[in-house]
Amino acid sequence: MNVETTVAIGGLGAPEEFIVRDDGHGMPHDQVPDLFLTHGESWKRTSGFSPNINRPMHGQLGRGRFLAYGIAERVEWRSVSVDGESFSETVIHGNRGAPDEFTFDGPRPSSGPTGTTVRMEARQTSRVAGIADDDIHLLLTARLAASLLALPEVKVAYRGQALNPQAHITQDVDLDLDLDPAILHGKAQPRLRVVEWSDDMRSKTLYLCDERGGVVTEHKLGRTPPVPIHWTAYLQWEGFRDPALMGSADLHVPDIQHGELLAVAQRALVDYLNRRLDEQKGSILAEWKAEGVYPYQGEPRSPVEEVEREIFDIVAVVASPAIGRDVKQKKLSLRLLQEATRAEPSRTNRILNAVLDLSDDEQEVLFDLLERTKLASIVRAAQTVADRSDFLHGLRGLLYADETKTVFREVDQLHPMLVNEPWIFGDEWSLALSETGLTRVVRTLITQRDDVEFASNPVLLPSGKRGRVDMVFSRHLPESERTRHLVVELKRPMRLTMTEFGQINNYASAITSHPEVLGTPHDWDFWLVGTEVDDVVRNQYSDPSRPGLTTNNPRYRIWVMTWGQLLDQADRRVQAFRSALELVSTEGTSLDYLHRKHAEFIPSLAAGAGPA
Numbered sequence: 001m002n003v004e005t006t007v008a009i010g011g012l013g014a015p016e017e018f019i020v021r022d023d024g025h026g027m028p029h030d031q032v033p034d035l036f037l038t039h040g041e042s043w044k045r046t047s048g049f050s051p052n053i054n055r056p057m058h059g060q061l062g063r064g065r066f067l068a069y070g071i072a073e074r075v076e077w078r079s080v081s082v083d084g085e086s087f088s089e090t091v092i093h094g095n096r097g098a099p100d101e102f103t104f105d106g107p108r109p110s111s112g113p114t115g116t117t118v119r120m121e122a123r124q125t126s127r128v129a130g131i132a133d134d135d136i137h138l139l140l141t142a143r144l145a146a147s148l149l150a151l152p153e154v155k156v157a158y159r160g161q162a163l164n165p166q167a168h169i170t171q172d173v174d175l176d177l178d179l180d181p182a183i184l185h186g187k188a189q190p191r192l193r194v195v196e197w198s199d200d201m202r203s204k205t206l207y208l209c210d211e212r213g214g215v216v217t218e219h220k221l222g223r224t225p226p227v228p229i230h231w232t233a234y235l236q237w238e239g240f241r242d243p244a245l246m247g248s249a250d251l252h253v254p255d256i257q258h259g260e261l262l263a264v265a266q267r268a269l270v271d272y273l274n275r276r277l278d279e280q281k282g283s284i285l286a287e288w289k290a291e292g293v294y295p296y297q298g299e300p301r302s303p304v305e306e307v308e309r310e311i312f313d314i315v316a317v318v319a320s321p322a323i324g325r326d327v328k329q330k331k332l333s334l335r336l337l338q339e340a341t342r343a344e345p346s347r348t349n350r351i352l353n354a355v356l357d358l359s360d361d362e363q364e365v366l367f368d369l370l371e372r373t374k375l376a377s378i379v380r381a382a383q384t385v386a387d388r389s390d391f392l393h394g395l396r397g398l399l400y401a402d403e404t405k406t407v408f409r410e411v412d413q414l415h416p417m418l419v420n421e422p423w424i425f426g427d428e429w430s431l432a433l434s435e436t437g438l439t440r441v442v443r444t445l446i447t448q449r450d451d452v453e454f455a456s457n458p459v460l461l462p463s464g465k466r467g468r469v470d471m472v473f474s475r476h477l478p479e480s481e482r483t484r485h486l487v488v489e490l491k492r493p494m495r496l497t498m499t500e501f502g503q504i505n506n507y508a509s510a511i512t513s514h515p516e517v518l519g520t521p522h523d524w525d526f527w528l529v530g531t532e533v534d535d536v537v538r539n540q541y542s543d544p545s546r547p548g549l550t551t552n553n554p555r556y557r558i559w560v561m562t563w564g565q566l567l568d569q570a571d572r573r574v575q576a577f578r579s580a581l582e583l584v585s586t587e588g589t590s591l592d593y594l595h596r597k598h599a600e601f602i603p604s605l606a607a608g609a610g611p612a
Contacts, residue, residue, distance in 0.1 A: 004157045007132055015122040015132045018071065023115040026081030029090040029107040036092060036102045069096040071128045072120035079116040087112040096123075135202070137161050141168065142203035145195060146213030146234045171196035175268045183260045185245060190237035192265050194272060197230040206233040206262075206269065208254060210241035217251045219262060225273040226318045228280055235265050281317045288316075293331040295338045304386060312338055386585075387593055388574050391421055392567050394590030398603065399493050399531055399563045407603045410492035415470055417601040418490065422473065424570045425527075429473035429486055482521040487511070491530040496560060501537050504528040504558060505551070512555040524556040531563050 001024060008017040027035060068075045077092040088107035095101070122128055130136065137158045141148075144156060145165035156163045175192040184190070188211065206219045213236060239245045239258075250257050288294040300306035316323070316337055323333050395417075398404045408414060418424065473486040489504050508526045511517060537560055540550040548565065551558035594602055 001151075001154045002157075003155070005159065007159055009132060013132070014124060014129050017122060018118075018120040018131070020118045020120075021115060023113065026114040026116055027077075027079040027090060028081045028083070029088055029104075032079075032090050032092060032104055036094075036104075068094070068118070068120055069099055071123055071131065072096065073123055074121040076119045077116060078119070080110045080112060080114050082114060083107065086110075087114065135200075137163060138168070138199055138201045139203055141165050142195075142197070142201035142232045143207065143215055145169075145232065146193065146207070146209050146215070146236065148213075150213040165195070168197045168199050168201065169195055170198050173272070175272055177264050177268055179261065179264055183258075184237075185239055185242075187237065187239040187242075190235055190239075190261065190265070192268055193234045193236060194269065195232050195234070196276075197232070200230050201232060203232045204230070206235060206265065208240045209234050209236045211236055211238040214241070216240045216246060217254060219254055221266060221269075224270055225277050226314075227273050227277045228284075228318050228320050229276060231273070233265075233269050235262075237261075277314070277317070280320075281313055284317050284320050285313060288330065288334065291327050291330065293327060293334055295331075295335050304383060385574050386589075387597075388421075388423065388570070389585040390590045390593035391597075392424075392571050392574075393585040393587075394594045395424075396563075396567050397587070397590065398594075404603050405493035405531070408492055409603075410490060413601045413603065414492055415490055417598045418471065420597065422471070424566065425471075425473060425486065425488060427573070428475055482523055484523045484525070486525045486527065488527045488529065491528070493531040493563075495532040495534050496528060496530040496537055497534050498536055500528055500530065501540065501550070501560060504560075508551070508556045508558055526556060526558045528558070528560045529563060529566055533560055533562055 001022065003020065003022045005021075006019045007015050008019070010016040073096050075094045077094075078089065079092075080087050080089045087110040089110035090104065090106035090108075093103045093105075140156075140158055141163045142165070144163060148154060148156065148163060148165050172193070172195050175194060177190060177192055179189070191211075204224070206221050207215045208217050208219055209215050213234065217240075219235070240254075245257065246254070247257075255262055285294065296305075296309055296312075300309055316334060319337060323330050323337075398408050422429065470490045471488040473488070474483060476483050487507065489500075489507065491500060504526050508524065512524055537550075540560070541548065542552060543549045548559040548561040549557060550560055
């Protein structure tokens with residue numbers, strides 16, 4: 001049995017006509033009307049095998065004649081069959097505009113031999129144009145592989161090139177499936193076959209086949225491990241060829257009736273791919289280390305680096321086909337890929353583009369891996385915990401160390417540093433305003449609502465002057481449809497007295513008593529923070545169970561606390577993660593972080609102690 005497809009290419013490079021020829025037994029004229037006018041079923045489902053050569057047949061679900069209209073506007077079937085002692089030819093015409101209607105011509109005498117020729121006038125779409133791609137024969141080889149391997153006497157060629165799956169196979173394995181017999185409807189045990197290829201067959205998918213390997217439909221897989229191998233999976237089961245088990249809906253969504261079977265098959269496939277990823281990772285990494293191109297030296301120095309290495313190893317192995325063969329190029333590519341795994345997502349894609357000559361699909365796999373892998377989230381979270389721990393350690397030193405606390409300034413050092421570290425006041429808050437006037441606080445946070453008139457009157461202190469607050473945070477509470485605001489007044493290393501306490505009281509009163517604020521669904525907290533609190537202010541504390549709370553009325557609350565209390569609260573939030581990661585913040589790591597992130601805000605004495 002031979003099947004050959006040719007494609008006529010037009011002047012613009014697009015397909016104009018497809019011609020498929022086979023040398024089979026043909027279609028007898030007296031059977032043609034039944035073959036074409038019976039919708040949704042096929043004579044092949046009861047025959048199963050071709051009448052002349054006893055070959056298992058495709059197309060028992062009655063849809064093959066309609067699939068031609070996916071790529072063609074008009075189709076002609078010209079079939080020659082044996083008619084007694086001679087040959088006869090029958091011609092069938094179909095049109096995409098009337099897919100259920102066919103015209104028949106014949107029989108007419110023919111000189112033979114038997115076989116069918118299908119001519120299809122190509123539709124002019126981008127999808128159809130792809131059929132003329134140079135490597136489309138690889139995808140066709142993968143799709144037909146199970147059938148071609150089971151039927152070595154069948155030869156299929158596409159545009160003069162034989163489809164020979166055996167020439168591309170590097171590994172062919174069967175996977176065990178742990179199935180409940182009840183879900184097999186009395187049918188035999190399915191076979192899950194995974195074929196690995198030497199070339200990119202553009203076919204990392206799961207084909208549902210009959211027991212002989214004929215493809216019935218394709219199953220859309222969920223997420224699979226990004227192994228650096230080319231593979232195709234075939235789930236072969238006689239039930240997929242049974243119309244009672246594979247109706248028209250099952251062809252499109254086989255999960256409906258066969259969800260449990262497909263879930264077991266996908267788990268087995270994922271387990272296999274994970275094993276192959278581990279095997280590939282071990283051999284590829286060993287080769288890179290032997291060549292001296294692996295970018296890490298020795299053992300990981302911290303849990304963070306250990307996780308980072310794990311991410312790098314997976315990403316690098318997935319990208320290994322594009323790394324190159326030259327040792328010098330490998331070393332450069334791996335160093336840049338190391339930077340990509342550490343980079344923010346916005347930078348990662350640019351680095352991958354610059355480093356590796358990957359296809360769009362391959363880049364998408366790598367970028368998605370970096371974006372969505374749990375490991376990447378862990379390493380970014382671990383780095384965040386380490387940075388926060390170092391910042392708390394370093395800030396505590398700046399605020400309380402004798403050599404810096406007297407020179408650490410509020411406006412141009414402490415304040416801008418904390419603008420970049422707002423998490424210190426709580427991760428639930430979003431920084432809304434920084435170093436801003438009271439009037440702008442009301443205009444920005446309150447009058448942005450459609451039901452509140454724009455604030456036309458300035459917000460003034462009792463003295464008639466305008467005031468400025470250091471930092472304002474906001475968060476919306478959807479369960480109560482209210483918005484909570486946190487106003488923070490920061491003080492450089494100093495003792496808080498009634499002067500500073502009076503200032504925060506005036507701010508609270510001025511903002512919350514403004515006409516544009518009264519009656520709105522907004523709640524306000526005001527924090528005054530310094531290194532020490534004098535006894536007179538401490539006497540204002542109103543609730544022993546909530547240290548620092550001095551005022552609690554329907555319009556606002558005022559809290560007075562020390563930097564030590566604030567830093568302790570923040571430190572407790574990172575302590576559990578820090579212990580799990582075995583992170584230790586030292587004076588050296590803290591100064592390194594401050595120099596890296598806040599060099600321009602560090603007092604000169606501390607700056608001089610930084611790294612050379």
